[in-house]
């Protein structure tokens with residue numbers, strides 16, 4: 001029979017005028033052969049499987065008899081193995097061995113809403129992932145008082161700290177403070193200060209390169225971990241508030257916009273810093289410039305830390321004289337979130353003397369008239385579709401020597 005079918009197959013293959021019927025017959029014959037050889041295969045496979053099973057059962061039995069620890073292989077062991085792989089302490093073990101979860105509710109809402117302690121050993125990648133989480137449920141299962149996150153990006157200490165402490169006093173329920181310093185700098189303040197234990201895990205920053213934009217993202221991500229923070233202000237060690245806390249809080253929390261300066265500078269200081277390698281993701285007419293000191297909503301903060309694609313282009317193609325901190329956020333917002341941005345900054349600065357750096361104000365420059373001019377700016381600006389003259393809530397740059405005259409003027413001129 002096999003011989004016969006072989007002959008027929010050969011014959012059919014050689015026949016150039018294969019009719020439909022012949023094709024079907026060929027398929028039938030080939031099928032028969034496959035069934036036949038399968039039967040042969042199956043019997044040998046069955047024998048092999050039986051041998052394997054016997055060996056396996058014998059192995060398990062031997063293991064059971066010889067290993068007294070069989071019964072202790074548990075979830076604990078898996079968490080240990082998992083932890084070893086990640087190079088971390090086993091989290092589950094830590095919690096149960098110190099009995100922390102017996103005295104503290106490890107899954108309590110409080111622990112999720114805001115971190116109990118700002119210190120952590122998350123990598124930037126882990127931090128951003130955690131901070132980018134957004135609840136799907138509309139509304140909150142707790143009374144949420146929106147807070148303003150004041151994020152200080154400093155090299156070392158905050159020379160104007162006493163002024164800020166006076167500004168914050170009595171409003172503890174409405175703000176959070178975050179301080180990013182140079183790596184290794186210990187931000188040492190007295191335990192009764194609102195700045196105490198508010199330093200976030202900080203890394204090395206070079207002013208002018210992408211590590212500065214990295215630090216901004218890191219600061220923002222740390223502040224996003226607290227679900228009660230709603231507005232996010234980036235400040236430097238030389239910034240001061242020019243209004244009292246209630247005015248700043250109301251201005252920010254009631255605003256329908258973010259405040260990121262964003263403009264199209266067609267000179268070599270703007271478009272001149274654009275690299276054509278960014279095409280087609282970023283085109284030259286989408287390129288924007290703006291001051292680094294931003295004020296944004298929570299929703300926008302999540303978008304900014306979550307973007308990798310466009311940030312990567314800046315990391316790769318924006319080097320001095322291109323500065324990522326002056327172009328990345330203004331360009332990204334212009335491309336994707338233009339309608340929610342006011343395109344102006346809330347931090348006053350004086351560029352009138354020209355040069356690469358704005359004016360730094362020292363002790364002798366601080367007068368009542370000087371501060372009042374910043375508070376009631378001569379040009380009006382837009383706020384929630386209305387024209388007002390409160391354009392700036394903060395100002396820079398102030399030298400440490402400006403502290404004393406500022407403290408002397410604060411209650412009389414700035415309202416705190």
Ligand SMILES: *[C@@H]1O[C@H](CO)[C@@H](O)[C@H](O)[C@H]1NC(C)=O
Nearest residue numbers: 069070072073074076077078
């Ligand atoms: C599993 O964990 C327990 C408790 O930590 C330990 O005594 C046991 O040796 C572990 N077993 C294995 C197979 O690693």
Ligand SMILES: *[C@@H]1O[C@H](CO)[C@@H](O)[C@H](O)[C@H]1NC(C)=O
Nearest residue numbers: 116117118119120121196197
């Ligand atoms: C936060 O935790 C770190 C260790 O993780 C500890 O050294 C520090 O004292 C804690 N800070 C506070 C304010 O509890």
Ligand SMILES: *[C@@H]1O[C@H](CO)[C@@H](O)[C@H](O)[C@H]1NC(C)=O
Nearest residue numbers: 257262334338339341342343
């Ligand atoms: C800010 O500029 C964008 C274009 O980048 C524009 O769409 C938006 O309307 C501007 N915002 C305001 C408040 O004018």
Ligand SMILES: *[C@@H]1O[C@H](CO)[C@@H](O)[C@H](O)[C@H]1NC(C)=O
Nearest residue numbers: 359360361362363364365366
């Ligand atoms: C600030 O004060 C210094 C020292 O008195 C002076 O040289 C400088 O011109 C002043 N700057 C401004 C902008 O008034």
